[in-house]
Amino acid sequence: MAASRDIDALIDMMARLPGLGPRSARRAVLQMIRKKELLLMPLADLMHHVAASVRECSNCGNIGSEPLCDICQSNKRATGEICIVEDVADLWAMERAGVFQGRYHVLGGTLSALDAVGPEELRIPRLIDRVGEEHITEVILALNATVDGQTTAHYIADQLDGRVKLTSLAQGVPIGGELDYLDDGTITAALRARKEI
Structure with missing residues (x-):
């Protein structure tokens, strides 16, 4: 089943994150699926937005959405x-x-x-x-x-x-x-x- 393969792929991807093993990833994915409107869809939207906008600060190496991070821009x-x-x-x-x-x-x-x-x-x-x-x-x-x-x-x-x-x-x-x-x-x-x- 294609849907099952997609879910398995999501679990495998989540399991690659630090602190999550296969069992924790499976629990997280099941929880997101159960609360699709509250968790899964907003998470997917945020991940898409972050993937499109995040960049490394050209000065210090921090991450943010601008060429220079907030810390490097701050005169204080x-x-x-x-x-x-x-x-x-x-x-x-x-x-x-x-x-x-x-x-x-x-x-x-x-x-x-x-x-x-x-x-x-x-x-x-x-x-x-x-x-x-x-x-x-x-x-x-x-x-x-x-x-x-x-x-x-x-x-x-x-x-x-x-x-x-x-x-x-x-x-x-x-x-x-x-x-x-x-x-x-x-x-x-x-x-x-x-x-x-």
Whole structure:
């Protein structure tokens, strides 16, 4: 049956999302089908709209619907501080904590020799340019406390050594921890207790 194949395909697609396995995806799809008018159709419309309008900020790598994200457009955020994060989920985690009022730079990952990810595959060259263009006085390295995250932090610190004040998140971020999974209080404590590199 064609309808059954479509439903199975939807379940398979949903199961690819982080945090959803086949069973959770099946439950979610069944719930959406049961409440087609309330859930499924509005979700389909929103997904179509987002797919057509979402874009990456040309300055920092955040996502939004304009060429520059709201943070990069805000004059209030031009504090001279820039917070470096691995991905957009980390930026959103920092924003959720509400403690940082500067601008961000999303690298798009971390350096990894095993995966052949070098500085050019990330937004590191753009970061170096931004430090001069935006008169940045402090770079906060808010990278995940993983081996690749720390390797990336050291590389960036070497590239910017002597040009700006370099700090990193301090207490509260466990080794191997990822920002997106931390609570707001932990992120706030880590940002406030950052240390110079």
